[in-house]
Amino acid sequence: MIDDKMNDFDSSMMRRCLELAQKALGKTAPNPMVGAVVVQNGQIVGEGYHPGAGQPHAEVFALRAADHLARGATIYVSLEPCNHYGKTPPCVEALIAAGVAKVVVGMVDPNPQAAGGIEKLRSAGIEVVVGVEEEACRQLNEAFVHRILYKRPFGILKYAMTLDGKIATSSGHSSWITDLAARNVVHQLRAACDAVIVGGNTVRHDNPHLTSHQVEARNPLRVVMSRSLELPENAYLWETEEAATLVLTQVGANPDLQKLLLRKGVNVVELDSLTPDKVMSYLYDLGFLSVLWECGGILAANAIAEGAVQKIMAFIAPKIIGGDGAPSPVGNLGFQQMTEALTLERINWQTIGPDCLMEGYLPLRR
Numbered sequence: 001m002i003d004d005k006m007n008d009f010d011s012s013m014m015r016r017c018l019e020l021a022q023k024a025l026g027k028t029a030p031n032p033m034v035g036a037v038v039v040q041n042g043q044i045v046g047e048g049y050h051p052g053a054g055q056p057h058a059e060v061f062a063l064r065a066a067d068h069l070a071r072g073a074t075i076y077v078s079l080e081p082c083n084h085y086g087k088t089p090p091c092v093e094a095l096i097a098a099g100v101a102k103v104v105v106g107m108v109d110p111n112p113q114a115a116g117g118i119e120k121l122r123s124a125g126i127e128v129v130v131g132v133e134e135e136a137c138r139q140l141n142e143a144f145v146h147r148i149l150y151k152r153p154f155g156i157l158k159y160a161m162t163l164d165g166k167i168a169t170s171s172g173h174s175s176w177i178t179d180l181a182a183r184n185v186v187h188q189l190r191a192a193c194d195a196v197i198v199g200g201n202t203v204r205h206d207n208p209h210l211t212s213h214q215v216e217a218r219n220p221l222r223v224v225m226s227r228s229l230e231l232p233e234n235a236y237l238w239e240t241e242e243a244a245t246l247v248l249t250q251v252g253a254n255p256d257l258q259k260l261l262l263r264k265g266v267n268v269v270e271l272d273s274l275t276p277d278k279v280m281s282y283l284y285d286l287g288f289l290s291v292l293w294e295c296g297g298i299l300a301a302n303a304i305a306e307g308a309v310q311k312i313m314a315f316i317a318p319k320i321i322g323g324d325g326a327p328s329p330v331g332n333l334g335f336q337q338m339t340e341a342l343t344l345e346r347i348n349w350q351t352i353g354p355d356c357l358m359e360g361y362l363p364l365r366r
């Protein structure tokens, strides 16, 4: 009974850490989102979260807020305290110096450079409990974990399709498939991601903004992949200033358009070969955690085939448009047999207004 109460209390404190961590949603790359809470005699006496790379870690803010009340206290932190000199000094040293009696950790840090904090704390005589609300902690930082393990940003493929599996009519008309509520969810998703990628076709046909459309919300970097650089001179992506745009192309493509884009403040980078994996590698080097693929079916199929997509978010509208030539969200994967189908794992369904959102993860393949 007492144990159950303690577990409930620990869980609720860790949930509070996750709530705090999320205040920096979309702002921490390449770092994780982390929250910390200092508890003395069952009362919260200090809270903190990590606001972004280069700034102090969550534990440091929580200790500062708790001040002298940190001595003998328990600190809850959603990620193992770091044990390294990175952009900031090791949190384990700050915890030891503050005299905390106990540290409750949500999940072990997958980053080998920062790991070892738990052992260091224990050898300093501090009690450490590991794994409270671990699943929720891992979920919040799924992109960070993926980045560390695979040296690539976490890829999300998002699309909106009709009930009969089309992303546009056969004449190419696609505004709007889903209702406003679902589109708002997409805008929030953009604010949480570091980059949004489309191909040249999407720019030519849809002329999208790819912003979060929210006052004060941050915007992802808008990335266009185009081999030919046969792109319109006046697309919204280069005529609107609320978000930066990066055009990735191949060596030597359309020098005139390159010059024009550069004049408009668009960054143009020529890669040796313009493939989804090369693009993800480039975005990894920029320090990105999560990348949203909002492209058409051909690029989506290539991105899936190259392992650049980990998670699918499919918005499904209760509409039927028919049309043999109407495009579908994923192009040719070369599969012939039903047994070859990629079957999503850990799926979740929810309704958003009249539409449905199905989320799930592609089976791990690398």
Ligand SMILES: Nc1c(N[C@@H]2O[C@H](COP(=O)(O)O)[C@@H](O)[C@H]2O)[nH]c(=O)[nH]c1=O
Pocket: 030, 031, 032, 033, 034, 035, 049, 050, 052, 053, 054, 055, 056, 057, 058, 059, 079, 080, 081, 082, 085, 086, 087, 088, 089, 091, 109, 111, 114
């Ligand atoms: N606790 C915690 C982190 N813990 C660890 O520190 C690493 C970044 O170190 P640094 O370069 O010094 O900021 C990060 O990759 C993660 O492994 N990081 C964070 O950004 N925030 C935090 O609250």
Ligand SMILES: [Zn+2]
Pocket: 057, 058, 059, 081, 082, 083, 089, 090, 091, 092
């Ligand atoms: Zn730290």
